[in-house]
Amino acid sequence: MTSRDQVSVTLAQVAKAAGVGESTVSRVLRNHGSYSGKTRERVMTAVERLGYVPNRIAGTLASAGSRLVAFVIPSLSNIVFADVLRGASATLENNQYQAVFAVTDYDPAREEALVASMLAWRPAAVILAGYEHTERTIKMLRASNCRAVELLDVDGTALDLAVGFSNRAAGRQSAEFLLKRGYRRIGYVGHDIDRDTRAGKRYSSFCDTLSANGTPLADQEIYREASSVERGRLGLDRLLARTPDLDAVYFSNDDMALGGYFHCLARGIVIPSQLAIFGYNGLDLGRVMPQALSTIRTPRVAAGELAAKLIMDNASPQVVDLGFELIEGATA
Amino acid sequence: MTSRDQVSVTLAQVAKAAGVGESTVSRVLRNHGSYSGKTRERVMTAVERLGYVPNRIAGTLASAGSRLVAFVIPSLSNIVFADVLRGASATLENNQYQAVFAVTDYDPAREEALVASMLAWRPAAVILAGYEHTERTIKMLRASNCRAVELLDVDGTALDLAVGFSNRAAGRQSAEFLLKRGYRRIGYVGHDIDRDTRAGKRYSSFCDTLSANGTPLADQEIYREASSVERGRLGLDRLLARTPDLDAVYFSNDDMALGGYFHCLARGIVIPSQLAIFGYNGLDLGRVMPQALSTIRTPRVAAGELAAKLIMDNASPQVVDLGFELIEGATA
DNA sequence: TTTGTCATTGGCAGCGCTGCCATTCTCGGT
């Protein structure tokens, strides 16, 4: 009885050990259909004695739908997606669903490949970020008979379900807020604007709003890489070196903004009188900074939860705008 | 041909459409065994035309081992586990493995339940955090014929594979560092010490080292909740209110330390002359703070990568100590 | 006792694929 390479216990073995039929064991274990108390006891004893663990692979194949939910997310470094997963996974686990995931690195081609390989597991649903997918991705998703949830965006046309908030509105309101506070020489420090299309939407809508006000974006510093505190600090440094007279800077997210904040602290730049800072996401740490970060708080965990709930409830196709909250903070 | 509730295309249908046998289709798609060029062409055409997506559930059931790797991690909020997942998932995806995960919230009972439900998917391996598991968890893992990898710790007895670093050594070296720098009135601000057993090991080893030096821990503030920047700030506030003459504080990790740092900034406490701060993890943001955070950098992504690699290589049971790096920083 | 009802239970055909084995086809060598 070596532990490696032993074949695992099967339902049939349990049935034999308990002296009942296979279907009976199945019924008892799934608590589905009827069986007597003593039968239940006999089965459970056998299960315990043999250390039986049901094989869900076989179970899924035999019954119709799988209890897998596939997440195809851009990044794990970005806390945003960890939040979404966290929100969703609790609900999923409570309903005996399993989360499967893969990381695209913001690459649509990779997303396509990963969706294909996820679909091979016949998941109950695929959860993606945003609306921008390759044609083939969309085609595959439509052809499959599984649900699709697009998260964190509502500016576009949904495939099936969508849960998020308007990045365009966020960009606009950020600009309006800064304008209302009297800032006019406004810069931008951002990341990965082509690939992170949600950040791109905020950016363009931010710029449009500024332009409409007659005070277009004064300068910008955009990086190809993923967002990070480090890039934020470096970006603000470069931006100010080039355009020292800015009075406010909009960052692509809170991580970047924190980097900018650190830069100001290090250089003795007084916030917000000398320079205002505005972020996006509303991470918890923003509230704890010596000066609370002015930002937009997005309901990421709630988005994950709702996505999971809609799937569990087999909801009809819809787009849910969860909105967001502008945090006035002390940095702008 | 409605898109919902249509039954998906099967291998048999592809075979019929291509005018070949099922096994041939299977061989072509898996590029396994021999087949002629024109057969391949016919099959691929049929696949394309029908939009066939192989069913890995069936494939896994039919063949022996699955290509699933199960992660049962304590938390997703903690960037540490996101790093581990990131490290592992790249390697896994390159080898056509799928990552499945579930979150325990640092609860051993929950871990037990989740391991059981993971095992039902007959994964190739289960990846856990640390060595502390319930007896039943261990028993199940041993009884299953899948690999187990315990991550982020090497202080204890491994089940099978383990990849990590010594938390005891980290605690000790942190204490030694502070002592070497001349600090003597040292406090601790921590989280969840019973449940996060790795943090607990650092803590106790830190305390032991201080005591051995004749300067035991002066005071401490420990929270039941998960670590966060907010708790770090609050914790330091309370700690100093009670014991104002501390000259250094050891935090359970960098998030907590950042909170402490913010508190000092807000209160005008000069770092490190008035109060020194030391963290754990070596998050990137520590390097970008106005004063680089003194901390210990752990190779989390590398641990994830190695874990994945060992599984792919079907390595024999072993414990790999990846070590860590003490960052001298400017805060202590 | 007889009959009907309903809770229990077992048997067995798949779910879609892979692995094994048998069969057929090719083609160089004789």
Add this chain to the structure above:
DNA sequence: ACCGAGAATGGCAGCGCTGCCAATGACAAA
């Protein structure tokens, strides 16, 4: 023209479970 080796291919029995249906048993009513 014939043979043998190996390439190419098809057939089919499972993998372990679930869903359906038929069979059995128990018990109250007639």
